[in-house]
Amino acid sequence: MYGMIHRAMRQMVHEELGEEAWLALEQKLEIGPTELLTGMVYDDALTLEIVSEAAARLNLSVDQTLEAFGQYWVRFAGQGSLSSIMKFTGQNLASFIANLDRLHLAVGSAMPGARLPAFATLESAPGHLVVEYRSDRVGLEPFVKGLLQGLMDRFHACGEIHVVHRGEKSILFDIRYQDKD
């Protein structure tokens, strides 16, 4: 994954456990600023090592950490240098998800080598979405669930996300939500 993801993970560990915890993680994995270069695409194995190490420190399972991190990533991207492009991608949950592929198209152009997923809205009704996630990668279902939860948070919605189907390269998420405002 690209370095900005690692930077977000660092920020999450900072916020949850403090800077010392992240420095200890860096020392354990023998990584440093060169593994946090924003535009650099790193091997997924490194990202998963970081997540596993963070999970041990957060006292969570790897899946729980991935889900928490997915939720955190939306907040991180929305507050940092990507905030304007996040805003432009969509101004409500349905439109944001519908436009995610277009955002990823631009990200892919800016970071050649990044392996980006595809999202398709298969059903859309007020308060209900069925979203298909497609990726060559495996094992990221909790991260995507966390992302969708993070998007609900971003648009002040509350609700539930369920996996309704798991295919070889795709997962269907059923999202039922209500706007809080």
Place this chain on the structure above:
Amino acid sequence: MLLSFSEKQIGALLPAFLHIDKQLNISAMGPGILRHLPHVRIGMPCAEAFNIVNYDTAQFLQEGVNVQPVSLIARDIDVHLSGAAIFHEAGCLLAVRFAITEEMFADSSMDLSDFGHADPVILSTMLIVLQRAMLEESQANAIELAHARQRSTDLLERTSRVAGYMAHDFNNLLSVIRLNTDRLSRQFGKDEKIGKLVEIIQEMAARGSEITQSLMTLSLQRTDMRQPLSVDQVIHDNMGILDSVVGPNISLKLTLNANDRKCVVSYSDFLNALINLLINAREAMPMGGQIALSSSVGVGLIKGDGDTDADMAQSDSYIAIQIADTGVGMSDALLSRAFEPQFSSKPNGTGLGLASVRNFAVETGGDVWLESAEGKGTTAYLHLPILKTVAPLVAVSSAVAHAGASDALGKKRILLVEDEPYALEALVEMLEAEGYAVTPCASGEEALIALGQDAYDVLLTDVVMPGQNGTEVARDACIAQPSIKVILMSGYVPDSAALQPGWLFLHKPMESAKLLQLISA
């Protein structure tokens, strides 16, 4: 080929499209128009909702043919649209899109849904915004990397210092072992068993010494000692290297007039400084040119900015090295930052070259600076203090002055200074056994008292000692007794420009034979 698309399909491709019928009324529109221009309604005259830029709206729509570029401005709200007007028998399709700028990403109520899927402008604008974001992040990365590098450097420096101290102390211990095994060998060496044991201990001490040597190398202790060097000679001896540094397109002209005057410098540091200045000159002349490298002797203040301090004020002569190029020159802004560490005007520059030259010059007690004019070239001035060859004579007490160095029995007199008691004891015994008259002192302060009371042929002193150190004692001894032979001994290679010509140095742990050879030479 005739293609037929539904309004919904056209709306997906062109969310801000409009269709105007023959009566010049709006007959269809995309979802973007519905979202952002809610006052625009089907059936409304187009001219009531929009102005066509540079045209009369009605005339444009009535007289247009085929496909024409078009720009529209909404009448009641600041919204611009642009694209193409496609005229056909039933009216005109305005295949337009909202105008977008980078700033609108953060401020506008529009989002990606208001733009077509195949819209290249939106993709490229998103790319620009993304790259700007990445640039911001990269700047943060660069700062983090610089901090990490600084932390590593600090840690390395601290570790080096500790390793250096350890090596020094270990060398002192090895020195005591070495000297005392020499004593054993002298007294009991005829006994084969003892002789063998002495050999083993000496071999182990030698191996220990190799380890400390490695430790000192690893700890970046200076192994290249500063020494009096003729600047002209060094330049002359290295002309081959210097020529290859400037390359074939640049001629290097030498004018060496320092007349073999010497500076106390490290050979490699001095050569590196010259090479860095030449590289800088070369880089200023990508199309070739000339570099004039000259040396001369100057008198007065050594520093370029006229600053002086107590030590410098006493310097009355220096070697001035000038490296003048015929290159592009530097602006005042560039000139003011040229010596900053990690600053470089060159795309692949490290920014360390000139900074290291400045470090070298300052450490040597000199200075370096640049003068430049844009389009005319740059001259680097490197000034280094000239070695004063003879220490000033100071009157010694007449009793001392007339006493002569050797004692009544004609033995050479040695003033021995060593703060390590076992080493002192072993040295005294060894030197006395060799027929020298030895005055042992356990500190620099004791040695200074002894110097005031008696005359000596040789000062043999440790360098690192609490209180008065060995080089200070040696300097005072040379002032009080100018003919005294100075031999310094230490686990460190002394890092001091205060070393004077003629002083001898022995690295601890030392061999007795080598020491005796130096004393008698």
